[in-house]
Amino acid sequence: MPKGGPDGGDGGDGGSVIFEVDSNLNTLEDFVRLKTFRAEDGKRGGRKRAHGKSGKDLILKVPLGTMVYKKNLKIQSSKLKTTKGDYILIADLIRTGQRIIVASGGRGGFGNAHFTAATRQTPFFAEFGEPGEEHQIKLVLKLIADVGIIGLPNAGKSTLLSVISKARPKIADYPFTTLIPNLGVARRGEKKFIVADIPGLIEGASKGKGLGYEFLRHIERTRLLVHLIEASSSDWSGDFIKINNELKNFSKELSIKPQIIVISKIDLLGNKEELETKLKNFKKKFETFPIFAISAVTRQGLDNLLDEIVRQLETMPKKEFVSVPEVFLPKDYRKDIWTVEKLKKDFRLRGAKIERIARQTDFSNFEALARLRDVILKIGAGKELAKLGIKEGDVVWIGNKKFEW
Helix, strand or coil: CCCCCCCCCCCCCCCCEEEEECCCCCCCCHHHHCCCCCCCCCCCCECCCECCCCCCCEEEEECCCEEEEEECCCCCCCCCCEECCCEEEEEEECCCCCEEEEECCCCCCCCHHHHCECCECCCCCCCCCCCCCCCCEEEEECCCCCEEEEECCCCCHHHHHHHHCCCCCCCCCCCCCCCCCEEEEEEECCEEEEEEECCCCCCCHHHCCCCHHHHHHHHCCCCEEEEEEECCCCCHHHHHHHHHHHHHHHCHHHHCCCEEEEEECHHHCCCHHHHHHHHHHHHHHCCCCCEEECECCCCECHHHHHHHHHHHHHHCCCCCCCCCCCCCCCHHHCCCCCEEEECCCCEEEECHHHHHHHHCCCCCCHHHHHHHHHHHHHCCHHHHHHHCCCCCCCEEEECCEEEEC
């Protein structure tokens, strides 16, 4: 303001993109329809030193068990695992309400009123707002459930889930009715447990056949497997071995997971004596497993099955999943860490803070450049550049910005 001094207020910070766990969700289908997500920009500062409004964070809801991978994040840490395409696991969201910032909003730029000093009483420059982060993210879901119901297509998995819980999965008399995993909460007296209906597995599922490969990973986080075999099948043993081979081929951990074998749909068999004979022979062959015969439709045998599930779960410790820490920053992102180096002709100054200041500096404004020079001298980088032999007129790079010394 004429005769009134510097008057420009600071700009508002940009919003961040945040994932938050919502226990009411069990799929990532919302991210199939929309691919790009952007938080709100911060608003400009105003006259009378008015501070600009900060942008709103964009909070995206994801289900429990969502694993968040970030592409091309160059971090050295023994805790991080790389995946195909240079994606790195940055968070494993395993608690309701858990949050992670996947793209931070940029800091608002300082207005000229911020730069007043004894030697700079009328600054004619301000800072640009800092650009927000942009990242390419991959989401992988591994359901978290106590019990996983597995078996060949049409073994009665969805029907069982619908009877023992309030879940309402799609049910039909053809293979691959279930195209996404379904979750339900089952109760037995005062006990309750989470059950996942895993879409039908077939021979070769671990190698990508059918639908099974996409869903085998969901079984990894269950504590107990309920393995359904259709009573009308001509080869109970063969059906059981096929599925277990797929579990073994997918991962060793799956192959040793406790199982309860369930012969399902016994109400469809007219010959009760034949059922008893087959059941007796089957129990002899697989005597190490608890074996039950049920009809989900008539509820025959369900009480005994639920009692066994509760009994086994009570003897098993709840599995603790290691949640990857939610903040990953390279060492040079720590406050005030910087380095200088001599290039073939030029010089480069690195460091998160100084690079951020450079991004927000108006290089066409002499006063703004003078302020950047002051910061470089204040942190001691000027002395280090002098040791490397910098001369007047040499080019110094800070991030993708450059200026003459």
